[in-house]
Amino acid sequence: xxxxxxxxCGIKAPNPFWLASAPPTDKAYNIERAFRAGWxxxxxxxxxxxxxxxxxxxxxxxxxxxxxxxxxxxxxNIELIxxxxxxxxxxxIKAVKSRxxxxxxxxxxxxxxxxxAWKTILRKVEDTGADxxxxxxxxxxxxxxxxxxxxxxxxxxYIEMVTRWCKANSRLPVVVKLTPNVxxxxxxAEAAKRGGADAVSLINTVNSILAVDLxxxxxxxxxxGKATHGGYCGPAVKPICLHMxxxxxxxxxxxxxxxxxxxxxxxxxxxxxxxxxxCGTVQVCTAAMVYGFKIVxxxxxxxxxxxxxxxxxxxxxFRGRAVANTTDWQYLNLDYVVKARIDQDLCIKCGRCxxxxxxxxxxxxxxxxxGVRHFEVIDAECVGCNLCASVCPVEHCIEMVxxxxxxxxxxxxxxxGSYRNWTxxxxxxxxxxxxx
Amino acid sequence: MTADIDIRAGRLAAxxxxxxxxxxxxxxxxxxARLAAERCLFCYDPPCQTACPTxxxxxxxxxxxxxxxxxxxxxxxxxxxxxxxxxxxxxxxxTLCQEACVRTAEGEPVEIGRLQRxxxxxxxxxSRPLFRRAPxxxxxxxxxxxxxxxxxxxxxxxxxxxDVTIFEARPKxxxxxxxxIASYKATDDIAQREVAWLLSVGGITLKAGAALGRDVTLAExxxxxxxxxxxxxxxxxxxxxxxxxxxxxxxxxxxxIARLREAQAEGRLDTVPVGRRVVVIGGGMTAIDAAVQxxxxxxxxxxxxxxxxxxxxxxxxxxxxxxxxxxxxxRHFARPAALLADEGRxxxxxxxxxxxxxxxxxxxxxxxxxxxxxxxxxxxxAFAPAALDGAxxxxxxxxxxxAVDAERRTSLxxxxxxxxxxxxxxxxxxxxxxxxxxAAAAIDRMLKGSVAAAAE
Numbered sequence: 047x048x049x050x051x052x053x054x055c056g057i058k059a060p061n062p063f064w065l066a067s068a069p070p071t072d073k074a075y076n077i078e079r080a081f082r083a084g085w086x087x088x089x090x091x092x093x094x095x096x097x098x099x100x101x102x103x104x105x106x107x108x109x110x111x112x113x114x115x116x117x118x119x120x121x122x123n124i125e126l127i128x129x130x131x132x133x134x135x136x137x138x139i140k141a142v143k144s145r146x147x148x149x150x151x152x153x154x155x156x157x158x159x160x161x162x163a164w165k166t167i168l169r170k171v172e173d174t175g176a177d178x179x180x181x182x183x184x185x186x187x188x189x190x191x192x193x194x195x196x197x198x199x200x201x202x203x204y205i206e207m208v209t210r211w212c213k214a215n216s217r218l219p220v221v222v223k224l225t226p227n228v229x230x231x232x233x234x235a236e237a238a239k240r241g242g243a244d245a246v247s248l249i250n251t252v253n254s255i256l257a258v259d260l261x262x263x264x265x266x267x268x269x270x271g272k273a274t275h276g277g278y279c280g281p282a283v284k285p286i287c288l289h290m291x292x293x294x295x296x297x298x299x300x301x302x303x304x305x306x307x308x309x310x311x312x313x314x315x316x317x318x319x320x321x322x323x324x325c326g327t328v329q330v331c332t333a334a335m336v337y338g339f340k341i342v343x344x345x346x347x348x349x350x351x352x353x354x355x356x357x358x359x360x361x362x363x364f365r366g367r368a369v370a371n372t373t374d375w376q377y378l379n380l381d382y383v384v385k386a387r388i389d390q391d392l393c394i395k396c397g398r399c400x401x402x403x404x405x406x407x408x409x410x411x412x413x414x415x416x417g418v419r420h421f422e423v424i425d426a427e428c429v430g431c432n433l434c435a436s437v438c439p440v441e442h443c444i445e446m447v448x449x450x451x452x453x454x455x456x457x458x459x460x461x462x463g464s465y466r467n468w469t470x471x472x473x474x475x476x477x478x479x480x481x482x
Numbered sequence: 483m484t485a486d487i488d489i490r491a492g493r494l495a496a497x498x499x500x501x502x503x504x505x506x507x508x509x510x511x512x513x514x515a516r517l518a519a520e521r522c523l524f525c526y527d528p529p530c531q532t533a534c535p536t537x538x539x540x541x542x543x544x545x546x547x548x549x550x551x552x553x554x555x556x557x558x559x560x561x562x563x564x565x566x567x568x569x570x571x572x573x574x575x576x577t578l579c580q581e582a583c584v585r586t587a588e589g590e591p592v593e594i595g596r597l598q599r600x601x602x603x604x605x606x607x608x609s610r611p612l613f614r615r616a617p618x619x620x621x622x623x624x625x626x627x628x629x630x631x632x633x634x635x636x637x638x639x640x641x642x643x644x645d646v647t648i649f650e651a652r653p654k655x656x657x658x659x660x661x662x663i664a665s666y667k668a669t670d671d672i673a674q675r676e677v678a679w680l681l682s683v684g685g686i687t688l689k690a691g692a693a694l695g696r697d698v699t700l701a702e703x704x705x706x707x708x709x710x711x712x713x714x715x716x717x718x719x720x721x722x723x724x725x726x727x728x729x730x731x732x733x734x735x736x737x738x739i740a741r742l743r744e745a746q747a748e749g750r751l752d753t754v755p756v757g758r759r760v761v762v763i764g765g766g767m768t769a770i771d772a773a774v775q776x777x778x779x780x781x782x783x784x785x786x787x788x789x790x791x792x793x794x795x796x797x798x799x800x801x802x803x804x805x806x807x808x809x810x811x812x813r814h815f816a817r818p819a820a821l822l823a824d825e826g827r828x829x830x831x832x833x834x835x836x837x838x839x840x841x842x843x844x845x846x847x848x849x850x851x852x853x854x855x856x857x858x859x860x861x862x863x864a865f866a867p868a869a870l871d872g873a874x875x876x877x878x879x880x881x882x883x884x885a886v887d888a889e890r891r892t893s894l895x896x897x898x899x900x901x902x903x904x905x906x907x908x909x910x911x912x913x914x915x916x917x918x919x920x921a922a923a924a925i926d927r928m929l930k931g932s933v934a935a936a937a938e
Contacts, residue, residue, distance in 0.1 A: 115521065313549040337524050344545045347554035392513070441513040 048353035049360050050346065052086070054326045055219045055244040055304045057177045059150040061086035061349075062317065062361055063342050066308050066329035067154035067180060067223075069125060070339075074138040078145075083339035084346060087150025089247075089329060090139055092127035092182045093167065095157045099129045106267035109256040111282065120282035121332045122256045124274060127156055127182070132170070140174040152221060156182040159198060161211045168216040178219035180247060181208060183234075199225035199250070202237035209241025221306060224248040224290075226283075231290040235300045246294065247306035247329065249287045251277020280332040284310030288323060292372045295324035312341070314348025321361060322368040376468045383454045383461045384430035384446040386410070386423045392443040395419050399434035399444060407433050425455040487827050488758035489731060489855050493780025499751040502778040506666040506804075510593075510600045518593045519548035525584055530594060533582035535916045536563035540579060544597055555601035557612050564637040565630050567606045567676050568659050569912045570598035571667045574767075576800040578912070606675050611682045616643035618685075621929045624649065624707040626694050629657020630911045631901030632713030633680055634918030635925075640685035642926045647707070648686060651693035657715055657901075659911065661740040664771040666778070671747060700870065704897065709925045712884065712892070712899040713918065714870075716863035722763060722818055729821055731828035735762065735772035735860035742775055751779070757856025759783040761831050763818055764860030766796030766909075772858045773810045784810045785852055789817040789836050789843065819849065821857070830854050865903050880905035889924035890917055898925060 050061040064087035065071050065080055072091045080088060094100060102125070111120035128135055143151050153176045157163040171179055183199030198204040205222065212220045222238035224231060226249040238246050255275050259266040265273035287309030294300045307320035312333040320328050333341055358364045388399065388411075400421050403411040410427035411434060414420060423434075435444040449461040468474055472481075494502070510518060522544040530540040539558050546555035559566040575581075575595040583591035605612065621644045625632045628650035636646040654660050656673035663673070681688060692698055694714070703710045719734040726732050745754045756779040762769050765788035773786045788795055791814050792802060805812060815836045822830040830853045835846035865883045878885040878893035883905040890898045900917025902909050907917070 117520070314551065315549060338526060340542070341524075341545070343542055344549060344551070344554070347546060347557070348549050348551040351551050351554045441516060 048350045048358060050086075050349060050353075052327055052361055054150070054306070055178070055221070057087070057150045057152070057219060058148070059086035059327070060148060061346055062321065062325075062327040063345050064088060064150060064306070064327050064329045065334060066331040067091050067182065068123075068331040068335075070331060070334045072128065073130070074142050077142050077151075080334075080339050080342075081142075081146050081149050084342045085149070085339065087152070087177075087327070089152040089154050089180050090135070090176070092154040092156045093132055093135055093171075094127045094155075095163060095167065096132045099131055100126050102126045102129060103269045106269070109267045109276075110280075111256060118280060118332070118336045120256075120278055121280035121336070122254055122276040122278050123251065124276040127154075132167075136170055136174050139171075139176055143175045143177075150178075151176045152178045152180045154180045154182050154223070159204060159208065161215070164208065164211045165215040168212060168218065172216060172218055176218070178221060178244070179212065179216070180221040180223050181212060182223055182250075183208075183225060199223075199234060200228050202233045205234050206237040206241040209238050209243050213242035219244040221245045221247050223250055223308075225250045226286060226290060227253050231293055232297045232300065235294045235297070235303070239300055239303055243303070245304035245306060245326075246300075247308055248290055248294070249283065249309050251279045252283055252286060254278035279309065280336075281310040281312060284316060288319065291320060291323045291325060292369065295366060295369045296372055312337075314345045314352065317345060318349060318352060318364075319368075321365050323372070324366040324369050326361070326365060378467060379465045380468065380471060381459075381461065381464045381466045383449045384432075385425050385428050385449060386430065386432070386434050386444055387447045388421055388423060388434075388444050389442070390420075392440050393421060394440055394443075395421065396439060397421060398437050398439065402433050402437045407431055427456060429456065487731070487824070487829060487855050489755050491755045492752045493756065494752070496752065498780075503665045503669070503746060503751060503775075505669050506664075507596055507599075509603060510596050515547055515597060515600045518597055519544045521585065521590075522548070522592045523584065529582035529584060530579035530592075533578045534562075535578070535910070535912045536566075536569075536919065538562040538566065538598075540594055543601055544592065544594070547597055547601055552601055552604065555597075556605040559598055559602055560605070560612055563912065563915055564634050564680060565659075565676060565911065565915050566598060567602035567679075568630070568663075568668070568672060569915065570595055570602055571672065572659075572663050573912050574798050574800070574910070577798050606672070606679045611679075611684075613637075613641050613683050615641055615683060615685055618645070619643040619930055621645070621708045622647065622706075623709045623711065623925060624703040625711045625713065626703070627651075627657060627713035627715060627901070627903075628655030628677070628688060628690075629713050629715050629901060629914065630659060631914035631918040631921075632657070632711065633677065634915040635711045635713065635898075635900065635922045636686050636918075637680050637683060638919055638922035639925060640683050642922070644685070644708075644926070644929065646686045648688045649692040649694065649698055649703075650688065650690045651696075653690055655688055655690060657713070661743055662736060662768070662771075663743075663911075664739070664775060665743060665746045665751075666775075668743070674747075694870070695868070700897075704894075708929060709896045709898065711918070711921050711925065712870075712897065712903060713901045713914070714865070714884075714899075714903040716902045717866035717868075718864040719859060720862045720864055722859055722861065724818060724821055726821055728826055729823045729828050730826055731757065731855055732821070732857045732859070735764065735768050735858040736863065738772055738858055739768070739775065742779075754779060756781050757854065759852075759854050760785070760856045760858065761852055761854040762786045762858045762860055764788065764862070765790070765794065766860065766862065767801060768863075769858075769860035770797045770801045770805050770810075772860055774805050774808045776856070776858070777809050781856075785813060785854075786810055787813045787816050787818070787831075787833060787852070789815065790838075791815060815846075816850070817845075822851065828854060828857055831857060863902070883907075888920075890921035891924065896928070 052059050052062045067089040071088045107124050109122045110118045113119040153171045222243040224234050255265045257266045305325045306327045307325035308329040311328050311330045317328045400411045400413045408427050410424045412422050438444045453460050524541045528541050543555040543558040579594045580591040585591050623639050623646050625636045625648045628648050639646050655677045660673040742754050745751050756776050760776045760781045762773040773784050777784045816833040819834040820832040830851050832851050835848040837846045884899045886899050886904045890900050892899050898921040900921050901914035
């Protein structure tokens, strides 16, 4: 039976499924319910400085984008940090940690960019017995207008500076949370590492406007007729985050830094994908808000079953295994050829593969055979782009099959397992120049 | 005229038997299961789970199917209902979980039954036990009857570490799952495969062909074992109240179905005789199953006659519609008044119309005759006290069935009961399973004061 326990920069938890800093981790009430449901750890919703608490709009604060059957595929929020007095939060953290000693509790923090502010709050958090802190450098709205949140996360020098302050003034593990609203995620990650971060977590939310209300002529949702951008999250951002995690994991300067993956995790498989790219834990928010805390039971059950099936006894047995296979485009094998194959037994003859290919790709799928509606791939035209398989509504009906010791009907070349990438290709101007 | 009487086997072409008696609802393919599972909304305090007599966590297992964790889904189901594979095929989901499904409002509930079968089928096929027995307790329990109640009780007790011996009167275990469920619901020898999987947990000995009263007595069981569970089912079939002695062509629907199931198991449905014109008396699932299967065997006319209206029938609306779709004629508000025979063989049935008068069923004025070669009785079964082997004198009965309390205890010390043989049941496989679970938990508590069920 697989062991899901983790040790994340010294912080132990029974499983890697943690809740991200957000409304689900606002109060002891929420967190008690989460722990009862089985979550391995939480990051307490961001605490700010002592003083009058933040005030947010009454609403709406959230919106969603939907797939079919009104399934939430993307979520937008203008939530802020905690709106409860600091001391109440600190008291609750202490109480919850003592009731749940085996679960991880990190506390998310966002205070002004002054060492004294960080020093003060860190001391108070240490007194609660919490396991660590997460530095919120990612809030894309609300706080960034005041020199906090993303205003720091987008400036590597500030990240390094604040991280260094925290490490100097506390013995708690420091996790630095990164904003994705940057050009190159490696820079903030490197800065966090230079500052002494024990780990980085990513991503915070992506700047977004969900939709425009064409009657009110304002972005939706709007408050009293006006709207602002929010942070996008949920399944839609998972690919963005997976990329950023991979970039940090394979970057020489940051390789080996413990990573906590946050972005669109809904199922065991999502979590396993993040772990395969190097994450030691994952943090969930949107899925918990859409479905309730019970979803962790599916995640635990699914990850255990898959690990058993594959023979992975622990999380570390497969953590990061996909990093070595993540490379730059220019190193991909241009001699490797796949062709689309349509399974005629599964095909329901909707014709979507044909029109996608005919209108927008290589005109490699025919629509008729012997006067009857029938969809088949024309190998001589197929480049193996995978568009047809992507749009086909029947899972596994179209598969991309590699050619092995066969002639590619499109190019006439024998596909024999040779390797040649763009940096070696004669068509590459840089290669031709070097030859000259 | 006797020349018109026609009861024979082999009415269909050879290939038609497989087609007629194949799965009513075929197993979902992988991509179909995915789509069906994605319709589930993962409700809070799920109405489907509340409607399930065994409280299966339906949204969780469906979500597990949706995420490709078929094994996890099976564990979720079988932890709550060890006969989840059979229940998936036979449960009247249209009046239980699927009726409660919030998507029924749109006209289309989630296909819970088919999804449950999709999850459990591979587990039952394989030899992989999902549950690990607790360390042996040294206690032994006798279970009488290898039907769903007895099997569920035995499995739970075995998992708790007790040793169980099941005594089953018939040659094969399964009870009505093996002998009574309609063939098109219990294809591919599912009842036997499920029993094999249940027994694979270990600690259970099955003694087939051992009948209470004939081969072993209740007194012997009580003195040899630490506790006894009675899952006896209903042995007796209600009679029509007409003199049918010496008339060939009349039989109990349950016996007809049992013969048909046996033939199906041996691949010889073409040897089961059926009349050309068949009449079935009754309004429950058994009546429907018998009528539909008679038609599928090739009877030309099958008429089901019930003394009240459609809403009073025990069979659900779905089952009634299934019968009509399969070509069974259903007549309401009529009761059999006389049997017509020629030289000892049935030729027809005379019916008297009925009607509701002052809230009670009363005879009407009209009589009519239905010609028939074969008449099947399906007006209910009853508990036969004789099955208790003399203990009928001392065990309390209630309305003709064994009286039990909330823990399924009978009036005899350390004797428990569940399933169709107890008072107050609703004659469903899934309810029998829940009885078995409750009794097992009570027996376990009684034996060692703790409840243990370790899932692997």
